[in-house]
Amino acid sequence: MGSETVNWYDFGDLKDAALEGNYGAVIRRVRQILGMDQRQFADQCGMSQTALWRLENRGIGGYAIDPLARIATTVQLPHDLVGLAHQPTGGEDSMQRRGFLAGAVAATVPLRAEAVQQQPDPGAVEPNGLRQVTSAYRRLDATTPSRDLADVAHPHLRLIQTMTGRTTDPVQHQRMAAAASEAASFTAWLAWDMADHGSARRWYGTAITTAQSAQNELLTAYQLGSLASFDAETGHPTTALRRLDQARRQFTGPPPPLAAAWLASIEALAHAAAHDPAACDRALAAAARHTGRISHADPVAWPWIFTFDERKLSACRLACAARLPDTPRIRVTDHDLTTAVTGGHDKQRALITLTAATTHLTRDRDPEAAFTLATRALHTGLRLASGRIADQARQFRRAAGRTTGTYADEFDTLLHTAYL
Structure with missing residues (x-):
């Protein structure tokens, strides 16, 4: 691709976009530097032109790790310019995985030197920095197994709790407690996704009491x-x-x-x-x-x-209809079905897709369409080791009763492997 001789750090606008966390702008600028249109660049990187367009226009926000790493490797772009500590490789042990996730988060939440200088008390920067790390973990949750994130989320929470306990200034203590509350609720979310309901309830309780102490x-x-x-x-x-x-x-x-x-x-x-x-x-x-x-x-x-937004409202309507299949009050439209399953969060989209599959069973009496959707969602659940998705897949199978056929057989084979 002619990128072997490019020194990417020479491009100031590219570095500025990376510092802001706008990795889509980084990818777009890289493509322009190489003189390629979107179709050419997408083909070289093994992705669709539509996926590349969405990536380039995402702005500042959550990004999936895999496409960023794939593009960076293809064009020999330093991984830190797309918020990654290094190129992810297979077979990482838990220590390497924690290092990768921590490095990725650190790259997404840089603290500008001038911002620190404007704070008369350096300790005042800590709550905001810690909250940004929690937010970065939340974004990684879209495409990262919860058990991997738990490896870094639990120590992160313990660090905040320890720092909160050592803080003597009342105002600073409240700010640290708020940061601890946010980290605790994320830890609860991870436990829920791993189907550990006891731990999830305990961490949500911690999040509530800590938020109350933050007033x-x-x-x-x-x-x-x-x-x-x-x-x-x-x-x-x-x-x-x-x-x-x-x-x-x-x-x-x-x-x-x-x-x-x-x-x-x-x-x-x-x-x-x-x-x-x-x-x-x-x-x-x-x-x-x-x-x-x-x-x-x-x-x-x-x-x-x-x-x-309307997408989440449609998803909520679908979920209610799935729980109340015999009432005419909750009306699900085709627009709800198509709108609800769009979006960028892989885990949430899989859960909503399973709900849509249940609706196809109860409203449309179309088991083939239902199992096709459910199989797609379960593939995502297995890839991300989501116990919550596996549990919902089992609920869908119970709702389908004795349905048989090639489409059901494929789903059942997958479901038998879902001991996460």
């Missing part, structure tokens, strides 16, 4: 909502509704639209799990109403949710 009403409401979501999806709808009431009472005024939409969607799932279609329908209507207000509000007011 942060928004964060406390978020952590209560997160535990409510866990309760709703694991068969405890009454407890979920009680926690949602507690979450809403944290606000001294009306909650931000993003928070209101998200909490209403969890309420809808809880009512669906409790087999209350009328209440579920009302909660879905409230979620839709609040979703329509989000674009006019300040998104920073609820920073822990990446987005809540």
